[in-house]
Amino acid sequence: MGDRPDARPVVVTGGAGAIGSVLVRALADDGHDVRVVDNFSSGRREHLPADGGRVTVTPADLRVDAPFAAFRGAESVWHLAANPDIRLGTIEPSTDLEHGTVATFHVLEAARRADVKRVLFSSSSVVYGMPTQFPTPEAYGPLLPESLYGASKLASEGLLSAYAHCYGLRAYVFRFANIIGPQMTHGVIYDFFQKLRRDPTRLEVLGDGRQAKSYLWVDDCVEGMRLAERSAHDLVNVFNLGTADQVSVRSIAERVVAAFGGTARIEYAGGERGWAGDIPRQLLAIDRITALGWAPRRNSSAAVDASIEALRHASG
């Protein structure tokens, strides 16, 4: 627990979420006053420190505007708020435009007016669409996302870049692999748990199970972002955050079934993609962030196991 009188306030949008809340604790532990901006649609108050302490919360709907008062005097803005459910975007196409692109615009406008120095953004590997190069480096092109979620992440990246060039703030873009941890409220592992709790005899898997992606433990993710903020000083800084290994959906299904006693039958719906807009293969080049001295403590396989363990205990 640090105590740095020179540490200026920071804003974390989506600070009550599964990733945001871990970041919030790390920043508070480092002596920052942390201003959480959240609409509590997927974020949860119980993710935040119970005693408040250095953390204050401003409920806000970023689709409409960003709360300028929370931005005033802030040194950095971590913009993590978003619709976390990629599949929802296909069903309700305005979701990611509003909760993603428009929200990012409002955050950047508030940051510009408050003269914030740095805006740091949680983007995603899905901006690459289905790449032809693995591991995929940050300079990969073309960027043709296949989901509306991916489109909103790409749109937000462009807005950060333009704001950096036009108004002089420094931009950080983090393209995440699948970030997992104890507080997940969505994603493949969480979904498998939900399904098996409803029906412990069978597990339906979207796609053919051969989708292979990398999974990054949330604490490793937060450490990577904070290291980049300290160490990278370009006008626009783009970093992949992932691991060097992958885990298949089939393997995850088998591990979750094993955690439930190993009796459930696994049924594959078939098809290369789990759903419209799913990217079946993902492996990010992480040379750029590892060159700064970062290394994930858990690889994808260990992160998946830790995540299953955490969800198993959460179930009681």
Place this chain on the structure above:
Amino acid sequence: MGDRPDARPVVVTGGAGAIGSVLVRALADDGHDVRVVDNFSSGRREHLPADGGRVTVTPADLRVDAPFAAFRGAESVWHLAANPDIRLGTIEPSTDLEHGTVATFHVLEAARRADVKRVLFSSSSVVYGMPTQFPTPEAYGPLLPESLYGASKLASEGLLSAYAHCYGLRAYVFRFANIIGPQMTHGVIYDFFQKLRRDPTRLEVLGDGRQAKSYLWVDDCVEGMRLAERSAHDLVNVFNLGTADQVSVRSIAERVVAAFGGTARIEYAGGERGWAGDIPRQLLAIDRITALGWAPRRNSSAAVDASIEALRHASG
């Protein structure tokens, strides 16, 4: 003037603009019923055929919604509507979000609901930001635009790609060099004419005059887009449209001054960029579109001269 009973209606947003109106005439000449959707903010009714003929016009504000009736039964939607003034976007940051990104979303939603097969979009070389590779190919990355206009073009590209993958329509993305022609209402050549008409003794040039870009004549641009629609059949088709040469801003200034009698003093404001968000160097790789059999009839230098000639006559 063709007459093809099999030709289905097409929609052109921004069809009253400098590029849109040339496309509209070409499509109507080819036998299509053309439905122009325009808000007439920069488009002009006099750009459209006076007798109407195959062309009908629906005034609409695409920031709010796209007129579904105009999309019903259409085969293709050419989405050219946008804020054409890059510099305005820096002064009023919501401009390109609303007239660009949100408008594109509404167009795609209407196209999806109307089951339109193809959406063709006028993007821009500015999605590349300031590239390190010249000529710049379509697969170049990272895409870090420096203007809010560029951010909105990148956002729109992402939306087209996502809609293609999620809903099965075919997407065409055209990354334009500077498109010029007789009906321009903005851009460097138009600006120079405006300035010299106000004060024929001097011409102030933004930047140091060394910015070098390529310029494509509007008819060549329209032919390129139409050829791509006929010949390219990927789910998402991305094409640069430009010429193999460049013209410097200094050269354009000298040519426009010469057209005014050659007496004006040229004064350079200095700086590498003409304005915040300006990209001082642009040269697009055009191998992909030339491989389809396209070649611009005018190179950049000839296009600039033709454009100056047209503006000179427009002045009477």
